[in-house]
Amino acid sequence: xxxxxxxxxxxxxxxxxxxxxxxxxxxxxxxxxxxxxxxxxxxxxxxxxxxxxxxxxxxxxxxxxxxxxxxxxxxxxxxxxxxxxxxxxxxxxxxxxxxxxxxxxxxxxxxxxxxxxxxxxxxxxxxxxxxxxxxxxxxxxxxxxxxxxxxxxxxxxxxxxxxxxxxxxxxxxxxxxxxx
Numbered sequence: 807x808x809x810x811x812x813x814x815x816x817x818x819x820x821x822x823x824x825x826x827x828x829x830x831x832x833x834x835x836x837x838x839x840x841x842x843x844x845x846x847x848x849x850x851x852x853x854x855x856x857x858x859x860x861x862x863x864x865x866x867x868x869x870x871x872x873x874x875x876x877x878x879x880x881x882x883x884x885x886x887x888x889x890x891x892x893x894x895x896x897x898x899x900x901x902x903x904x905x906x907x908x909x910x911x912x913x914x915x916x917x918x919x920x921x922x923x924x925x926x927x928x929x930x931x932x933x934x935x936x937x938x939x940x941x942x943x944x945x946x947x948x949x950x951x952x953x954x955x956x957x958x959x960x961x962x963x964x965x966x967x968x969x970x971x972x973x974x975x976x977x978x979x980x981x982x983x984x985x986x
Contacts, residue, residue, distance in 0.1 A: 816832065840876075867920070
């Protein structure tokens, strides 16, 4: 597990139009750290996952857009969504995004649009909205939606895999009952 914390008041990424050719941003630094760890330790390169909370969730999208070939799955939590101009780069990565439906500090609309854009490009993205007005969607993601178990099922060497959790099965039963 690698948990990167960006410096206070620093952005995760520097827009290409404003950065000097020799300037690294935090997203580039994370890639360099991951490269070092993969070379140094017995890490399965087909099972590298990215997740982040709030601005880290937004960095998760950016990291995967820049390096889609490197990750088995991503899980952005309470993010502002992906760069829609480059979202098609995420079509090959299983994505499970989480967001609180009524998060006023970070509205869910851009995440919904990100998931729709990725899926329109042939992707495998889903958004699970937590019925809450709190920014914290990550507690429910891990406790009620088994996010860690879902991540660990994913591998670049395999097609995306579905986790049949009690919540998933209950939702299926409710959907079937609604059509009966």
